Amino acid sequence: MSLTFRPCVLIPCYNHGAMMASVLSRLGSCGLPCLIVDDGSDEPTRLELERLAAEHPQVTLIRLPQNAGKGTAVIRGLQASARAGFTHAVQVDADGQHAIEDIPQLLDLAERHPEALISGQPIYDDSIPRSRLYGRWVTHVWVWIETLSLQLKDSMCGFRVYPIAPTLKLAEHATLGKRMDFDTEVMVRLYWQGNDSYFVPTRVTYPHDGLSHFDALKDNVRISLMHTRLFFGMLPRIPSLLMRRRREHWAEQQEVKGLWGMRLMLRVWQLFGRRAFSLLLWPVIGVYWLTARPARQASQQWLARVADELKTQQRPLPPRFNSFFHFMRFGYSMLDKVAGWRGELKMNRDVVFAPGAREALNVDAPQGKLLLASHLGDVEACRALAQIEGSKTINALVFSDNAQRFKQIMQEMAPQAGLNLMPVTDIGPDTAIALKEKLDRGEWVAIVGDRIAVNPQRGGEWRVVWSRFLGKPAPFPQGPFILASILRCPVVLIFALRQQDKLHIHCESFADPLLLPRGERQQALQHAIDRYAQRLEHYALMSPLDWFNFFDFWHLPDAKEKE
Secondary structure, three states: OOOOOOEEEEEEEOOOHHHHHHHHHHHHHHOOOEEEEEEOOOHHHHHHHHHHHHHOOOEEEEEEOOOOOHHHHHHHHHHHHHHOOOOEEEEOOOOOOEOHHHHHHHHHHHHHOOOOEEEEEEEEOOOOOHHHHHHHHHHHHHHHHHHOOOOOOOOOOOOEEEEHHHHHHHHHHOOOOOOOOHHHHHHHHHHHHOOOEEEEEEEEOOOOOOOOOOOHHHHHHHHHHHHHHHHHHHHHHHHHHHHHHHHOOHHHHHHOOOHHHHHHHHHHHHHHOHHHHHHHHHHHHHHHHHHOHHHHHHHHHHHHHHHHHHHHOOOOOOOOOOHHHHHHHHHHHHHHHHHHHOOOOOEOOOEEEOOOHHHHHOOOOOOOOEEEEOOEEOHHHHHHHHHHHHOOOEEEEEOOOOHHHHHHHHHHHOHHHOOEEEEOOOOOHHHHHHHHHHHHOOOEEEEEOOOOOOOOOOOOOOOEEEEEEOOEEEEEEOHHHHHHHHHOOOEEEEEEEEEOOEEEEEEEEEEOOOOOOHHHHHHHHHHHHHHHHHHHHHHHHHOHHHEOOOOOOOOOOOOOOOO
């Protein structure tokens, strides 16, 4: 341990005298000096703490004349620790619920990141009250909004290592919560100050005979007022918070797209239902809209192109025609996606067929077919519905590294769905053979025709065909259309658009089969993609907020526009 790294243990205590002997015994293996701040406890606790301090030479006892709250006790303890020459303080609650054995891991992180706040990330067992668990998720969402970041994974855990100097500097310039609002507020304000937080998973147990000082009315009011203060404090800090997000290491940004975020949203669905999930979307999408500048610019570009085209055709703009509600429509599509795979979408209540769509889809036909979809609307809802209503197996080809992650999550949340995702980076002979076997068994294959493959071909060239879309040439992938011609099966266009608060399934026959004659292959391919682009434009103008390609659709990656 570095000579400049001097940690101690800090325990704020209020009427937990009966548990302190056990806590100090468990702390013995750490060999750290311990400072106990008696926050105006009753007489039995005061006497017990005095006895323990006399028995343990490493313990220093500070007594506040009256109960002032956890926040005040912690700050007083940090001030005393600083005077004693300590650089970091491990805060441990006096009720014994924390895994003290994890202190070495917290200290290891603190020594490597001396200016950061190191916190436990709780892993709860069944002892946690449900109300406390639900309340924590609400606070998590507000903290992500207040920091415009997902870096703070848990702001309520009282098992943490404070960097003493930065925390006292903060306390000199900011009025911090004094009771149950302290833990969250000090972490958020340290983040604003420029001090990162790092987290260590740790088990937390609520003792059956434990003493809780949480006042359901007063503390919830305090926490609500705290979040109000933090929200309005965040507003003038938006530019600096966004700049800080852009400077984050790429690995930290990648974590936002990881498994845990998807799990969180779907757990909310499981615990509280669709309505709570829907309410949670507003702050989550709000943060994303503020921070995802490239996607926001792509959305605005898309809406501008649509507006020009609708004006040319003398058609009105749809309501709420702006980029925020474009993002919100994408968020609501996630509700439909989850509901579809959980079997909660019902025909004629949540989903209806547009005129002629049922006949074009022909769920009851025994032969396999290829569904040619796009990122316009929620095609996952179509696949789920076809499987659940018609007992069809739908195999979805996806050009995404996140496909396996999504499949894993859906297997946990909706094992009855039987989701068949086939992640691919390119369409080759092996892929075609595997799909042909599935079609011969009467299964369906779904593929999108509006996004190019993940990587270019050898030599850096993209296998695309340029076709006019909303007034300008756009690149469309060759692969799905060549695959359709190889499979020699019926090809059906399919879109699921949200109209009049229901998902409307639009289907139309595209080819049966799609032919690309050898001598006229390029011309036939151009013709097929032109037809696809025309129909995609037709349906996109019907419901433009259902467009979920949040990038510059008219450019190749790192390429200049093709005129």
